[in-house]
Amino acid sequence: MEKKPYERPHLTKLETSMPGKFGMRREQPPTTHIDGVAVEHLAKTYGSPLFVLSENTIRSSYRKALNAFTTRYPKVQFAWSYKTNYLAAVCNVFHQEGAWAEVVSGFEYQKAVDNGVDPKQIIFNGPAKTREELETATQNGSLIHIDHLDELYLLMEIAANSEHRPRVAIRVNMDTGIYPMWDRFGFNYEDGQAWDALNKIMHSGKLDLMGLHTHIGTFILSAGAYGVAAAKLAELARLLKQKFNHTLRYIDVGGGFASKNTLKGSYLPGSDTNPSISEYAEAISSALINSHFAPGELPLLILETGRALIEEAGYAITTVLAHKRLVSGRRATIIDLGVNLLFTSFWYQHPVTVAQEFSQYREDTTLYGPLCMNIDCIRESVNLPLLQTGHRLVIHLTGAYNLTQWMQFIHMRPAVVMIDTKGNVHVVREKEGIQNVISVEKLPDHLHISG
């Protein structure tokens, strides 16, 4: 007798409350393949959990964003935000597409140089640059974005003792009508700090003022805020032209565009509600084009978009380890991917799909990671089919920040693979082993245990 496929027994309670105004389809089709490669094959070959990056998606996201801006504004330059994902393979896909590098530390600066980026196309942001880092950036002709007066004075001192003139911009913070207003980076616009700093630079005669920069925040859900920011930077540019007859080369509106992820606490999915790249492009381009700049004198528009360019290209494959029934009656499923690896699960309700076909029966499930920590919860509630131990899940929109903010904690960090445009799979970061941890430890002699 041939045995039938098994599905665990389950009851679904029928709710008779009023239908929701925003009734949405809850089930998602399974993700059996990523860019034509079977999820099961990837997990078996490279281990689980596993981070997977799609080169195709990175390139198409970049091209869509570039197109959204270049169809509205004549001079556009993207600079890849290293802190969002500084795997060399990821950075170099963006650099091949034409992106410069935007770095926020000496470590990231060195990574960009090692990746082959022309130092003149490295934008050096961040609030904590050392003297040595500033000297190197000055010597290399990189674009240094000054964060505070101490840095400005240090740069003037470096310039006085160097044959190279630092190429600089200042970072400007401002009220763009959103909350919270970020005022920790750079000089404030409204209280005159920014204008004071610009005056100091111009009067010093030691620095080449190339542009103006702002970073108004992160995951900004109002495209209009960028229009306000661009208009305020344009006004500073006008004042510089008027007082010093100085023409700025660029305006850099930073990053912070929202991706399609859904923030925790949101009622509707981010894919339906968050602004598109085109909306941001429209707000920024319109503000600059409608400002005082003469048509032939529009500055280069620099964008440091990170999250919105890479999030969609990242997947995390994970395996079901165990199940339990919580006291509330809710199903809990334990997977092999924890919050130490999927850091963004603290902020987002990541979409989760299964990697195999199931029947139509589903259950609200809490997804816990493998850490012996109560906070290790990937999703408080997600509607999933009737999973069994060993089944694979695919967590979507994981390409931003996880592979930089993840940490080795309790378990080793897994491998990262990239699927190229021809469907070939490349390991772009090896799975870690215990040697990665203990090789940097030192045990004092008196603490050796003998016998």
Place this chain on the structure above:
Amino acid sequence: MKINKDLAISENGFLFNPATGESFTANPMAFEIIRMLKEGQSGEKIVEWVSRHYLVEKSTVEKDLHDFFGLLRLHQLSVEND
């Protein structure tokens, strides 16, 4: 484990509990198990029958049945054996 005798069960897996007014849908495996419980079958017999007819390890069925009995208790669809 015995099924509440007042529970109304349709042939397509629809359950109605007149004591609470609540309704449920059962997937095919849940329906089979409820049917066997109504016939007075023991948990051991059910595990044996399921693992004989379906592609599944006996230990998996045991764990799933344990979980399912918990669901029946949670929704007041069962009465404990004397």
